[in-house]
Amino acid sequence: MTITHNLGFPRIGVQRELKRALEAYWSGAQSAQDLEDTGRELRARHWKLQAAAGLDFVPVGDFAWYDHVLEWTTLLGAVPARFAQSDREPVALDTLFRMGRGRAPTGTPAAACEMTKWFDTNYHYLVPELVPNQSYRIARRYLFDQIEEAQALGHRVKPVIPGPLTWLWLGKGDAFSQGATDPAKLDLLDNLLPVYQQVLQQIKELGVEWVQIDEPILGLDLPPAWQSAFKVVYKQLAQAGIPILLATYFEHLHENVEVLNGLPVQGVHIDLVRAPDQLDDVLAVVSDEQVLSLGLIDGRNVWRTDLDKARALVETLAVRRGDRLWLAPSCSLLHVPVDLDAEHELDAELRGWLSFATQKLDELAWLADSLSTIPSSTSQTALQRQRLALQGRKDSGRIHNKVTQKDLVASADLDRNRAPFAQRILRQQEKLGLPAYPTTTIGSFPQTPEIRVSRRDWKSGALSDSAYQAAMRKEIEHVIRFQERIGLDVLVHGEAERNDMVEYFGELLGGFAFTQNGWVQSYGSRCVKPPIIFGDVARPAPMTVAWSAYAQSLTEKPVKGMLTGPVTILQWSFVRDDQPRETTCRQLALALRQEVVDLENAGIAVIQIDEPAFREGLPLRRADWSRYLEWAVDCFRLSTVGVKDETQIHTHMCYSEFNDIIQAIAAMDADVITIETSRSNMELLAAFEDFQYPNDIGPGVYDIHSPNVPDTEWMVALMQKAAQRLHPQRLWVNPDCGLKTRGWAETEAALVRMVGAAQALRYT
């Protein structure tokens, strides 16, 4: 019998119950007990759902209050000194929250740990802070408690924990200057492995049959020292005597397949959705005694699986391996929404094409059942229904748009070049008349509860179109007056009318569907609802022009038009799997190009096209980089070059390291790029300096993730540091990112000081 299991289930809850409980607890509106209760209910609900779908094992350890890496870091007792953790006491929940967000109902506020992207996803984890000779101990008991919790509910459990090598790889510390790959980090294994062994022993004592250890770094380019560390590490972990399923996902193992050869683990999981052609390589090194777990259901996207194809792939293996063949989603289901049944406005045809976390478990069960000697009639009926839906998707007229396809073909001949920057910038300066060190913001202003309630009421029909329009115009006017009052140079309209920088465009573009409850965790309590691109992209009408033109009508100062770039829309949506990502991206670029031209015609002289996901879209393997960068840069240029020389194009990127991709950034040829730099103390500028990046740059002077108000002197000092690296004439002054998650009080105080900093710089 084939065994089915899951690598992780979304913890946020179908109605974002966890988000609401967390925010209520942080604000003091709910007790810690209430929060614990919500967590327990969610875990129980999700285990029950997975068991009811027929899974043989349910995962434990996938639940997290803020982030699963942070849970594990605190279990290991790796708490940075500034959080004043005693090395005898357990780590308290509020300490975990202070590490995640700088503050909690109890304990002294301190700088939060760095947050960054989880591989190539839009999920963010908290970076472990490593110090030489760091000591570890079991400092929290949540994993053991949750195992017992699940067992008490009658479940057969499979705990899931981050692997020691992946945890170290993701960690950072001043002493480890070579970044992720620094082999000096491996010295920490001496202290780390004994604690892993203790954890495994305690898990074993709870009567657990299997533990899943996640090592997704096996999908990356690993230096030899890291590859060979696997043997040492897993030999030692094997001594705990509990069967280990080593889980990899998100990429092809390529040369790291050799790492698996003879590795003393009892099972291996591989991602066959992202990398179907690695099966034979893996079969060559996994012995017949070892379990092979195949990820056949896409944990990163929302389409129904072609179960016939999946079945054909594993049929003979199933016969040969019996219960040593396991089936699973490709990776944790953290990255997809919880339940399609929570959607009430998707039409029946489209619904038939989709599968969220809950539906994916059913798909898995049907697949396993169809491999048994006598498949049940229920699964056969379900399979037949799915077969018809997928055939319908292939044949559907809705996914094809003749105009888009014609434009796409014609786009090969479209110009990708503007006049040289040196020439453009003179025309722009003439037109805009900006001072030295011009000030601007990244786009969004606080999304207040009033704005969100207006939008909710408008969407539910309680507020009319015109009343909603009026409410948003009032917000825009307020934001414009505010910026004029404090003396900013290039204004923004504030993005009040946008629920999200990607979803907003998804709602207005053709070929997209959007959900009511399709929430996916982005970081902590923050979620996004990625739109679904199911067909050819079209722009039936201008999307932002009326709002931007209105904002511009209120002021003599330039107002920046604000768009999300093609790569970022692609990256933060669920994309069609029936054509290359590149093709979809080009379609998006063409739609945006029309919008850019319309903005210019409406009198908007500065247009920003945000690409915060440009870096994140970079393939995990270096060998695949140049292909991606080529089309990603081309798409950006395709969207932006339709304008006159005097129209100034900005782009914005956050969460990005530029060292490896600076050439591509330069090739995008935006007149101005604003980036996140304050938390790295302007270190990120090194790449721009070394490359002698020619265009204008706005290095962020304060971190918008924290409510703390920065000092003027501190911002001046940061800019002076930047001016040592880059020509002062090329510098702009701005925050790290948009202000939508901030309150007005801190926004006002911080921006007043930021303008003061720019003034101080002009007089020195």
Ligand SMILES: Nc1nc2c(c(=O)[nH]1)N[C@@H](CNc1ccc(C(=O)N[C@@H](CCC(=O)N[C@@H](CCC(=O)N[C@@H](CCC(=O)O)C(=O)O)C(=O)O)C(=O)O)cc1)CN2
């Ligand atoms: N797609 C995307 N990915 C991204 C980012 C991004 O901005 N977008 N930024 C980075 C991550 N940063 C993020 C920053 C903030 C939020 C965020 O604030 N999310 C909001 C949801 C935003 C949203 O869709 N809001 C809707 C719905 C808001 C809502 O909950 N409304 C209430 C009613 C009003 C209320 O009670 O507040 C309801 O429906 O019940 C709107 O404004 O219309 C949240 O979790 O709370 C998410 C990610 C990287 N990845």
Ligand code: MET
């Ligand atoms: C995650 S990048 C955000 C850019 C967007 N224009 C904003 O200010 O919110």
Ligand SMILES: [Zn+2]
């Ligand atoms: Zn940003």
